[in-house]
Amino acid sequence: xxxxxxxxxxxxxxxxxxxxxxxxxxxxxxxxxxxxxxxxxxxxxxxxxxxxxxxxxxxxxxxxxxxxxxxxxxxxxxxxxxxxxxxxxxxxxxxxxxxxxxxxxxxxxxxxxxxxxxxxxxxxxxxxxxxxxxxxxxxxxxxxxxxxxxxxxxxxxxxxxxxxxxxxxxxxxxxxxxxxxxxxxxxxxxxxxxxxxxxxxxxxxxxxxxxxxxxxxxxxxxxxxxxxxxxxxxxxxxxxxxxxxxxxxxxxxxxxxxxxxxxxxxxxxxxxxxxxxxxxxxxxxxxxxxxxxxxxxxxxxxxxxxxxxxxxxxxxxxxxxxxxxxxxxxxxxxxxxxxxxx
Amino acid sequence: xxxxxxxxxxxxxxxxxxxxxxxxxxxxxxxxxxxxxxxxxxxxxxxxxxxxxxxxxxxxxxxxxxxxxxxxxxxxxxxxxxxxxxxxxxxxxxxxxxxxxxxxxxxxxxxxxxxxxxxxxxxxxxxxxxxxxxxxxxxxxxxxxxxxxxxxxxxxxxxxxxxxxxxxxxxxxxxxxxxxxxxxxxxxxxxxxxxxxxxxxxxxxxxxxxxxxxxxxxxxxxxxxxxxxxxxxxxxxxxxxx
Numbered sequence: 001x002x003x004x005x006x007x008x009x010x011x012x013x014x015x016x017x018x019x020x021x022x023x024x025x026x027x028x029x030x031x032x033x034x035x036x037x038x039x040x041x042x043x044x045x046x047x048x049x050x051x052x053x054x055x056x057x058x059x060x061x062x063x064x065x066x067x068x069x070x071x072x073x074x075x076x077x078x079x080x081x082x083x084x085x086x087x088x089x090x091x092x093x094x095x096x097x098x099x100x101x102x103x104x105x106x107x108x109x110x111x112x113x114x115x116x117x118x119x120x121x122x123x124x125x126x127x128x129x130x131x132x133x134x135x136x137x138x139x140x141x142x143x144x145x146x147x148x149x150x151x152x153x154x155x156x157x158x159x160x161x162x163x164x165x166x167x168x169x170x171x172x173x174x175x176x177x178x179x180x181x182x183x184x185x186x187x188x189x190x191x192x193x194x195x196x197x198x199x200x201x202x203x204x205x206x207x208x209x210x211x212x213x214x215x216x217x218x219x220x221x222x223x224x225x226x227x228x229x230x231x232x233x234x235x236x237x238x239x240x241x242x243x244x245x246x247x248x249x250x251x252x253x254x255x256x257x258x259x260x261x262x263x264x265x266x267x268x269x270x271x272x273x274x275x276x277x278x279x280x281x282x283x284x285x286x287x288x289x290x291x292x293x294x295x296x297x298x299x300x301x302x303x304x305x306x307x308x309x310x311x312x313x314x315x316x317x318x319x320x321x322x323x324x325x326x327x328x329x330x331x332x333x334x335x336x337x338x339x340x341x342x
Numbered sequence: 343x344x345x346x347x348x349x350x351x352x353x354x355x356x357x358x359x360x361x362x363x364x365x366x367x368x369x370x371x372x373x374x375x376x377x378x379x380x381x382x383x384x385x386x387x388x389x390x391x392x393x394x395x396x397x398x399x400x401x402x403x404x405x406x407x408x409x410x411x412x413x414x415x416x417x418x419x420x421x422x423x424x425x426x427x428x429x430x431x432x433x434x435x436x437x438x439x440x441x442x443x444x445x446x447x448x449x450x451x452x453x454x455x456x457x458x459x460x461x462x463x464x465x466x467x468x469x470x471x472x473x474x475x476x477x478x479x480x481x482x483x484x485x486x487x488x489x490x491x492x493x494x495x496x497x498x499x500x501x502x503x504x505x506x507x508x509x510x511x512x513x514x515x516x517x518x519x520x521x522x523x524x525x526x527x528x529x530x531x532x533x534x535x536x537x538x539x540x541x542x543x544x545x546x547x548x549x550x551x552x553x554x555x556x557x558x559x560x561x562x563x564x565x566x567x568x569x570x571x572x573x574x575x576x577x578x579x580x581x582x583x584x
Contacts, residue, residue: 210418
């Protein structure tokens with residue numbers, strides 16, 4: 001009995017991999033081979049930018065599953081990011097265990113946190129969830145800041161970095177991002193994905209079709225919280241230092257996570273990675289302008305307004321608009337259509 | 343035993359009784375028409391049956407079990423599916439994906455759900471539209487999408503809320519055929535709300551008439567048409583003379 005079953009699941013896996021398309025493998029292969037083939041192009045700074053882009057991709061993808069596909073917008077995903085980071089940090093700081101275990105354990109702690117907030121908020125509809133997550137992240141920040149005995153408060157947590165070079169972190173975060181991407185694609189291709197999108201599109205219809213909407217909103221939140229916390233735990237081991245104002249930040253984590261997904265393309269698979277790349281590049285650009293200071297936040301706000309008005313589906317979702325803009329002069333040129341007009 | 347029974351069902355909205363003390367039975371295999379002037383409480387009855395609102399008092403009994411107060415999704419799982427008067431397609435999903443979503447209730451695997459969805463689309467003559475997005479579908483097809491989506495949950499009782507409103511004459515005949523087929527070939531019991539008298543008179547086995555939230559008549563189409571109360575409340579003098 002087990003053999004045919006194994007064959008069936010192997011077939012399914014093949015189908016899934018076929019549907020995945022070549023883009024994923026090309027991107028992963030290029031990034032994996034880059035240090036080997038193009039090592040001369042890279043320095044620590046470039047490595048750092050790619051590592052951050054991949055980390056933000058994970059965060060954007062995590063938010064996107066809940067906010068984009070399931071339609072439950074969170075304004076406080078820093079709550080899960082910070083919880084992942086602090087889980088890893090506290091393992092090292094309090095128990096002397098490697099902070100790396102935070103990658104998994106942080107995910108589960110964040111799921112537990114999500115269970116509480118989801119249980120309370122998903123009975124209600126409308127903006128309650130968005131407001132509750134906003135409050136949750138702020139509460140977590142204040143707790144981490146003031147519970148000095150447990151979290152070391154505003155002094156933060158420092159752990160010894162495991163590697164002195166960037167390369168190991170590069171491959172680890174690449175693996176994490178690839179796994180996140182694959183899991184989310186598999187989830188969206190399954191019954192879960194259909195239910196998530198149905199909930200976003202019309203909750204009444206979904207409920208009338210036998211979908212327990214509250215339960216599936218919670219499930220979506222658990223996946224999202226898990227990956228967000230994984231990114232947080234990676235941040236801990238990569239940066240080696242966290243404090244409450246960094247990892248539970250409203251503007252630097254919660255809002256930028258939303259921007260990564262929205263600029264790249266809400267409810268698309270490639271939106272968050274593309275959004276992460278754009279946001280990191282813009283952020284670095286501003287850092288190089290001495291007069292700019294923290295003006296990048298202002299610019300991000302303006303960018304978001306422009307995106308919402310002109311490209312509500314983001315760079316990936318509205319690619320045709322970008323290219324349409326480039327093509328427009330061509331289509332205006334005299335041709336069969338214009339020639340026939342009197 | 344009746345498939346569905348409403349027992350003295352009452353629902354207040356503020357001080358207004360949208361439905362008051364309505365009791366009726368629907369037997370296995372029947373098509374029961376639910377008619378009445380605008381605001382009579384027809385859609386409210388549907389909303390009470392699948393617990394989109396719960397009744398202020400009274401009970402809904404399905405296959406001998408009280409289902410009053412069960413969550414809407416649980417009622418669907420027990421075998422009551424409905425369509426919406428104001429159609430609610432999943433706008434950014436293709437027609438096939440719309441139906442698959444509801445087929446997942448009985449077929450958790452994507453392949454089987456897709457197969458079931460294709461079957462439902464074929465049954466309701468929508469296969470040509472399977473890749474069309476929900477939001478781009480014309481109204482006539484949207485109404486059929488509602489039926490197909492309800493059908494994919496493999497219901498025992500189907501609640502059709504004005505699925506024939508706004509259809510042109512040829513679409514209307516097609517819709518009547520599909521509803522008959524669902525009842526006769528699949529053995530699904532149906533309650534249908536409809537303003538279109540041709541539809542309701544030709545396909546209903548029995549008719550329940552509501553007026554101001556109260557049941558004023560019940561019987562075969564002929565009995566209902568000849569009831570003076572109904573004529574006065576709803577049908578007008580043309581039918582009374584006939």
